[in-house]
Amino acid sequence: xxxxxxxxxxxxxxxxxxxxxxxxxxxxxxxxxxxxxxxxxxxxxxxxxxxxxxxxxxxxxxxxxxxxxxxxxxxxxxxxxxxxxxxxxxxxxxxxxxxxxxxxxxxxxxxxxxxxxxxxxxxxxxxxxxxxxxxxxxxxxxxxxxxxxxxxxxxxxxxxx
Numbered sequence: 001x002x003x004x005x006x007x008x009x010x011x012x013x014x015x016x017x018x019x020x021x022x023x024x025x026x027x028x029x030x031x032x033x034x035x036x037x038x039x040x041x042x043x044x045x046x047x048x049x050x051x052x053x054x055x056x057x058x059x060x061x062x063x064x065x066x067x068x069x070x071x072x073x074x075x076x077x078x079x080x081x082x083x084x085x086x087x088x089x090x091x092x093x094x095x096x097x098x099x100x101x102x103x104x105x106x107x108x109x110x111x112x113x114x115x116x117x118x119x120x121x122x123x124x125x126x127x128x129x130x131x132x133x134x135x136x137x138x139x140x141x142x143x144x145x146x147x148x149x150x151x152x153x154x155x156x157x158x159x160x161x
Contacts, residue, residue, distance in 0.1 A: 007104045011036050011082040014044070016106055019059070019084035022046040030115065031059040033083035035067035035076060035100075042079060043067035059083060060091035064098045074161055075099045085112050088119045089126065 011034050018032030029047035036042065045063030049055055060083050068074055076098040085107040087095060095103050109119060125133050152158055 005080075007080075007102075008036070008039075008082075011041065011080075012084075012104055012106055014041065015059075015082045015084045018044060018046055027051055028057075029059075029117070031083070031085050033059040033063040033081055035063050035079050035081055037071075037076075037079045043070055056090065058088065058091050060087050061094050064094055064100075068098070077101065080104065085109075085117075088117075089122045 015032045015034050018034070019030050022028050022032060023030045027046065028049060028051050031047040032045065034041050034044045043063050043066035045059045045061070045066055047059045048057040048062060051057075060081060063081065063083075064076065067076055067079065077100075079098075079100055080102045081095060081100050081104070083091075083103065083105045086105045086109045087103060088109075092103075112118070113120065125135070130137055
């Protein structure tokens, strides 16, 4: 990742404003994010988990998806994300996968927990051995599943990401 420039509070203020509007219009949770490139907003996203019946529709993920579509790319290298609240583990992972240069946030994870959005259990789960986690996860058909990966390795037309 590139070294980010200086943060610009006006973009975080925009995310905070969008988050507040999202609550006031009953559209979703109190979260919003904006993706910025070269000093301008490329995309905005708000939390639409309940509105879309989609547990992955967090503000950061929505903003990343919109930015990628707007820029016709799966890499947001050269972009920064401003989000009203510290990203949850899913959103932070999405930020890494999107190759963002930096993430700036307003409220902390502790603030979100005070409001009823506590992600601490996820961090605890990830620290446990797979067999000790509350969600059972089991590998099946490893040999058959390898065929997809072998096809990828052999593909001349693959686009690495």
